[in-house]
Amino acid sequence: MIIAQNISKDFNGIHAVKNISFEVKEGRTMVFLGTSGCGKTTTLKMLNRLIEPSSGKITINGQDIFSSKPEILRRSIGYVSQNNGLFPHYTVAENIAVVPNLLGWDKNEINERSDALLKQLKLPVEEYANKYPDELSGGQKQRVAIARALVSDPPVLLMDEPFGALDPITRAGIRKEFRELPELKSKTIVLVTHDVQEAFELGDQICLMDNGIIVQTGTPYELIFNPTNDFSKSFFNHQRLQLELSALKFRNIWNDLADAENASAASLDSSQSLWEGMELLSEMNEEKLIVKDEESNSLKEITIQTIQSVYLEIKRKR
Numbered sequence: 001m002i003i004a005q006n007i008s009k010d011f012n013g014i015h016a017v018k019n020i021s022f023e024v025k026e027g028r029t030m031v032f033l034g035t036s037g038c039g040k041t042t043t044l045k046m047l048n049r050l051i052e053p054s055s056g057k058i059t060i061n062g063q064d065i066f067s068s069k070p071e072i073l074r075r076s077i078g079y080v081s082q083n084n085g086l087f088p089h090y091t092v093a094e095n096i097a098v099v100p101n102l103l104g105w106d107k108n109e110i111n112e113r114s115d116a117l118l119k120q121l122k123l124p125v126e127e128y129a130n131k132y133p134d135e136l137s138g139g140q141k142q143r144v145a146i147a148r149a150l151v152s153d154p155p156v157l158l159m160d161e162p163f164g165a166l167d168p169i170t171r172a173g174i175r176k177e178f179r180e181l182p183e184l185k186s187k188t189i190v191l192v193t194h195d196v197q198e199a200f201e202l203g204d205q206i207c208l209m210d211n212g213i214i215v216q217t218g219t220p221y222e223l224i225f226n227p228t229n230d231f232s233k234s235f236f237n238h239q240r241l242q243l244e245l246s247a248l249k250f251r252n253i254w255n256d257l258a259d260a261e262n263a264s265a266a267s268l269d270s271s272q273s274l275w276e277g278m279e280l281l282s283e284m285n286e287e288k289l290i291v292k293d294e295e296s297n298s299l300k301e302i303t304i305q306t307i308q309s310v311y312l313e314i315k316r317k318r
């Protein structure tokens with residue numbers, strides 16, 4: 001768990017971050033979202049002391065981060081920087097091995113761990129381990145950067161616009177894979193983005209920032225349906241429909257869906273969003289799809305029409 005209390009950062013008179021506080025629960029993902037220059041990266045980098053706060057207190061899993069040297073602190077915090085930060089003269093395998101070498105792992109252990117990660121990240125070892133970063137596509141470089149950040153299994157992962165340099169299609173694909181990576185399920189993650197859709201897909205919680213302060217913190221649902229101020233309300237206006245459908249999960253509307261009978265296989269689970277349901281219905285060119293709720297072990301069916309009418313009913317009631 002990360003707790004930041006009243007943290008600020010001044011750069012020679014520029015108040016980049018102004019007395020903000022937030023908490024990230026263990027195993028959860030917090031996304032910092034906001035316009036360029038609002039203080040997201042500065043906030044992120046204060047968590048691993050790449051930037052030293054001007055004031056405030058930060059604890060990670062109960063430990064004051066200022067009680068140990070920054071180099072020691074960073075061994076338990078994975079970090080993916082904006083431009084992937086790979087060493088150009090190191091191969092993929094060598095890039096991934098940097099931290100394990102510092103930690104004194106033996107060669108076999110390093111190979112085994114890095115092979116397993118490359119496999120999870122869909123970069124076959126035989127093909128990629130000996131390549132150099134400039135022989136990789138943008139998406140592949142980001143995967144290597146993620147593998148490198150995860151190699152020592154740190155409990156906390158910080159990511160600064162990890163998919164920022166990718167085209168929208170690659171970006172959406174890698175984001176989906178990222179969400180499903182088993183390795184990430186138990187990590188406490190703080191991610192910075194200016195992409196609203198990305199924040200809604202990846203964040204359990206979103207901190208919306210403007211001009212060095214946190215304007216609102218909440219789940220995607222809270223931010224889109226219950227904005228507490230004019231900034232939050234207008235920030236999402238240009239993509240409101242898509243974001244509302246992304247924030248609504250099938251489990252939120254479970255009782256409004258028809259039971260599915262004789263269903264062989266479910267295509268979606270109830271933690272997925274109405275937006276994902278619409279995308280899949282159109283991608284698969286199906287009239288109906290089955291959604292499963294793991295908790296109650298029940299199945300429901302969805303169509304574009306049911307999604308539309310449930311959504312319109314929710315809007316009507318508000």
Ligand SMILES: Nc1ncnc2c1ncn2[C@@H]1O[C@H](COP(=O)(O)OP(=O)(O)OP(=O)(O)O)[C@@H](O)[C@H]1O
Binds near residue numbers: 037
């Ligand atoms: N090293 C620095 N020296 C002086 N000013 C800085 C420094 N780093 C950041 N700033 C200023 O602090 C403010 C916040 O910057 P920061 O990089 O945190 O914003 P951001 O929200 O991450 O923006 P972006 O999305 O463009 O990366 C900006 O006004 C920026 O110019």
